[in-house]
Amino acid sequence: xxxxxxDVAIVGGGPSGxxxxxxxxxxxxxxxxxxxxGEQLGGILNQCIHDGFGTKVFxxxxxxxxxxxxxxxxxxxxxxxxxxxxxxxxxxxxRELTVCSSQGLRQINAKAVVLCMGCRERTRGAxxxxxxxxxxVYTAGVVQYYMNLRNLAVGRRVVILGSGDVGLIMARRLxxxxxxxxCVAEILPYPSGLARNIVQCLDDFxxxxxxxxxxxxxxxxxxxxxxTLAQIGPHGGIVPGTKRLVxxxxxxxxxxxxxxxxxxxxxxxxxxxxxxxxxxxxxLQTSVPGVFTAGNALQVHDLVDYACLEAERAGASAxxxxxxxxxxxxxxAVRPGQxxxxxxxxxxxxxxxxxxxxxxxxxxxxxxVIFRRDGHELRRMKENVLAPASMLRIRVxxxxxxxxxxxxxxxxxx
Amino acid sequence: xxxxxxxxxxxxxxxxxxxxxxxxxxxxxxxxxxxESDVGRGTSGKNSAVVHTGFNVxxxxxxxxxxxxxxxxxxxxxxQLSVPFKRVGKLVVAxxxxxxxxxxxxxxxxxxxGVSALEIIGGDxxxxxxxxxxxxxxxxxxxxxxxxxxxxxxxxxxNAVANGAxxxxxxxxxxxxxKAGAFRxxxxxxxxxxxxxxxxxxxxxxxxxxxxxxxxxxxxxCRGEYLIIDKARSDLIHGxxxxxxxxxxxxxxxxxxxxxxxxxxLGPSAEYVRSKSNDATTAAVARTLMQExxxxxxxxxxxxxxxxxxxxxxxxxxxxxxxxxxxxxEEAPELPGMLHLVGIESPGLTAAPAIAQDVAQWVxxxxxxxxxPAFHPERKLPAPFHELPTEQQASLVAQDPDYGQIVCxxxxxxxxxxxxxxxxxxxxxxxxxxxxxxRVTMGRCQGGFCGPRVEEMMEEELGLPATTMxxxxxxxxxxxxxxxxxxxxxxxKL
Numbered sequence: 001x002x003x004x005x006x007d008v009a010i011v012g013g014g015p016s017g018x019x020x021x022x023x024x025x026x027x028x029x030x031x032x033x034x035x036x037x038g039e040q041l042g043g044i045l046n047q048c049i050h051d052g053f054g055t056k057v058f059x060x061x062x063x064x065x066x067x068x069x070x071x072x073x074x075x076x077x078x079x080x081x082x083x084x085x086x087x088x089x090x091x092x093x094x095r096e097l098t099v100c101s102s103q104g105l106r107q108i109n110a111k112a113v114v115l116c117m118g119c120r121e122r123t124r125g126a127x128x129x130x131x132x133x134x135x136x137v138y139t140a141g142v143v144q145y146y147m148n149l150r151n152l153a154v155g156r157r158v159v160i161l162g163s164g165d166v167g168l169i170m171a172r173r174l175x176x177x178x179x180x181x182x183c184v185a186e187i188l189p190y191p192s193g194l195a196r197n198i199v200q201c202l203d204d205f206x207x208x209x210x211x212x213x214x215x216x217x218x219x220x221x222x223x224x225x226x227x228t229l230a231q232i233g234p235h236g237g238i239v240p241g242t243k244r245l246v247x248x249x250x251x252x253x254x255x256x257x258x259x260x261x262x263x264x265x266x267x268x269x270x271x272x273x274x275x276x277x278x279x280x281x282x283x284l285q286t287s288v289p290g291v292f293t294a295g296n297a298l299q300v301h302d303l304v305d306y307a308c309l310e311a312e313r314a315g316a317s318a319x320x321x322x323x324x325x326x327x328x329x330x331x332x333a334v335r336p337g338q339x340x341x342x343x344x345x346x347x348x349x350x351x352x353x354x355x356x357x358x359x360x361x362x363x364x365x366x367x368x369v370i371f372r373r374d375g376h377e378l379r380r381m382k383e384n385v386l387a388p389a390s391m392l393r394i395r396v397x398x399x400x401x402x403x404x405x406x407x408x409x410x411x412x413x414x
Numbered sequence: 415x416x417x418x419x420x421x422x423x424x425x426x427x428x429x430x431x432x433x434x435x436x437x438x439x440x441x442x443x444x445x446x447x448x449x450e451s452d453v454g455r456g457t458s459g460k461n462s463a464v465v466h467t468g469f470n471v472x473x474x475x476x477x478x479x480x481x482x483x484x485x486x487x488x489x490x491x492x493x494q495l496s497v498p499f500k501r502v503g504k505l506v507v508a509x510x511x512x513x514x515x516x517x518x519x520x521x522x523x524x525x526x527x528g529v530s531a532l533e534i535i536g537g538d539x540x541x542x543x544x545x546x547x548x549x550x551x552x553x554x555x556x557x558x559x560x561x562x563x564x565x566x567x568x569x570x571x572x573n574a575v576a577n578g579a580x581x582x583x584x585x586x587x588x589x590x591x592x593k594a595g596a597f598r599x600x601x602x603x604x605x606x607x608x609x610x611x612x613x614x615x616x617x618x619x620x621x622x623x624x625x626x627x628x629x630x631x632x633x634x635x636c637r638g639e640y641l642i643i644d645k646a647r648s649d650l651i652h653g654x655x656x657x658x659x660x661x662x663x664x665x666x667x668x669x670x671x672x673x674x675x676x677x678x679x680l681g682p683s684a685e686y687v688r689s690k691s692n693d694a695t696t697a698a699v700a701r702t703l704m705q706e707x708x709x710x711x712x713x714x715x716x717x718x719x720x721x722x723x724x725x726x727x728x729x730x731x732x733x734x735x736x737x738x739x740x741x742x743x744e745e746a747p748e749l750p751g752m753l754h755l756v757g758i759e760s761p762g763l764t765a766a767p768a769i770a771q772d773v774a775q776w777v778x779x780x781x782x783x784x785x786x787p788a789f790h791p792e793r794k795l796p797a798p799f800h801e802l803p804t805e806q807q808a809s810l811v812a813q814d815p816d817y818g819q820i821v822c823x824x825x826x827x828x829x830x831x832x833x834x835x836x837x838x839x840x841x842x843x844x845x846x847x848x849x850x851x852x853r854v855t856m857g858r859c860q861g862g863f864c865g866p867r868v869e870e871m872m873e874e875e876l877g878l879p880a881t882t883m884x885x886x887x888x889x890x891x892x893x894x895x896x897x898x899x900x901x902x903x904x905x906x907k908l
Contacts, residue, residue, distance in 0.1 A: 001805070103815070104811050142866060150870075221691060222890040
């Protein structure tokens, strides 16, 4: 088997992978190679033909393919080499990658690796809806692929379960293409998608959103003929008398995304049970030295801009590691406190400024996000609207970390 | 147009396919008629996937004879047909001392049925074998095995076809007329004429008998629901874990069974249902199954469940009677020349190859059996790519670049393997057919990534438009049309 050596290997050619690769080159890594399983670069952006990408970084509303093209061009400019239709079968903790394509199997020994595999959709099985198993139950991303890239309509009368962003976007697309979207059901008391998508994709098209409501049974032997909806009480049970049958031929699931980390597990990277992604430090380095990660493989993002900013950091760190063989130790543990579900990174060095990403536990407004080390406040940030659907990204400058000792906590407070 | 056959088999479950394959050893013209778009779509594909040893079937019964005989044939059969088969052994676990006499009864039954190596072991021995299982004592059956029932059924069917049998899919039988030597069978794929008929219609065996004027059989559908546990928990058990069978129950009790692919099955329930097509799963049974399984395996968590399915037992006893009936394998006196296989519930999967030999003997009573000189018992499939060591993978890709294209990421299924499944010998052209033959879409993402790619490959390879694609045959359509068509057809109110 052929073996080659590289400075930085990037797994995944979506926006995060490309951003990491470009950043690694710009930070001085000479040989950067990106490996992509699909037929083209750009990942899931290729099927996102709606606009709204890039408002934070590029200050304009781009479509998915336009956004991807920016990074494809930067890859060319910076001289990142890449391989398409190429899958990484294995990754060892020593950063040996077993790579498979029609040209053959080969081994790549990398000084540093950045894992950018993105995420996958939660399926019907994962949420365990009882009933028959007919055709016509699709995840939102699959419907998006068929509709936008293949001009295929998956059904005529559609019920959407889950108010995740992809599902909301697809409610609008399906309606524009002539399908009838009967409703969106969300089991939580608040929407899972961004507020702007609720307005632009549901309200503007008079599509009802039923909160605290879920699908309790799927009907139809060969193809979906309907679903039973029911309201869910505060303790998780069905509210008596609220079951009702909705006749439809399609059930579209938008019930969450799961970071893809099968390869990370092979390299024995420690994963967080909360985010589903690796535990990282402020260099985006995982528990395995020289293995970095960013984007949706690390944590599910709502905005591609933030995924790319994170990936640029990971790519630059990987280049530093590849050149120096090590990075400053990160020994300050970061813990989510009151009102915070998770914080990334989970460890910081305290020597550099850190962009923390986090999500709150429940909706709130006019509160502060407070960073503390044993009682000493490092930073407090006013947030007018807090929603679990919106990731918060807050920077703490390097000098602030000296204000206390021990672990760092992040909490929502007055 | 009608075709002339020696034997027509109605039903493409594991029993029907085993019969077609067994009969293809002889110089006989054999046709199998299956109502679905693939074989193994009924009870055969939805059960515990176990090759039973034969300790819980009554001494002297037809079931006992065929169970023990079938179990002995499985090892060699699976090797011939490239179907994975593992003897993982089984423990029937008594939770309390008062259940021990039940274990002794089972052992005595097994010994008399000719099951080898049965042994009653104590709590310490259980823990040595299965550290996560607690019990007072257990019956250990080391020869009990697991297989994949739909791959077995497909393999039998493919080998039958390779040896000259005809399999007609989408061919529901709607009428049977005539008599021994000259039957006429009307099906969804036209009329066939046959000298003999074998009714292997499983759940619908009573219906098929009635089509021929035989009204003596009645089948009660009894649903069994299962939960599938994530592969990540596969180390919880090593072999099968069964409870002491519930008295007068309709099943073997909720058990834990490792699958050949590394999951754990939990189930089944036993519930008589009104409709033979009601294989829906329910939230209530899912909860009960989990609670019962946790009695043996407290480490099990409801979050470990990845999905659920249900199968239906063809019972010859009503819920009022309860328990089990024996297999009925007979020619009804009012209609010679037609053999009925009725009530082939558990251990039907195990017994199938032995039942097939019985059927061949029956055929021999009606016409002399002459060996088919061209019969080839083997159906060799290459080992799955993902199971091979890296060096072998590398040489496969060097020979065939299609092995280098991974279509299904979760299960590491290559383009070469998907192509083989698309061009399967039975001519099954459904997404489900490709799934069951290659394991694409069966992983964690359940086809989120590879589903559309496989569908596109089917369009290219078979020259079929996307809008004709189905999940598992007529009615299970995947697309309502193209997007532009939908706008015209649905003409929304503006």
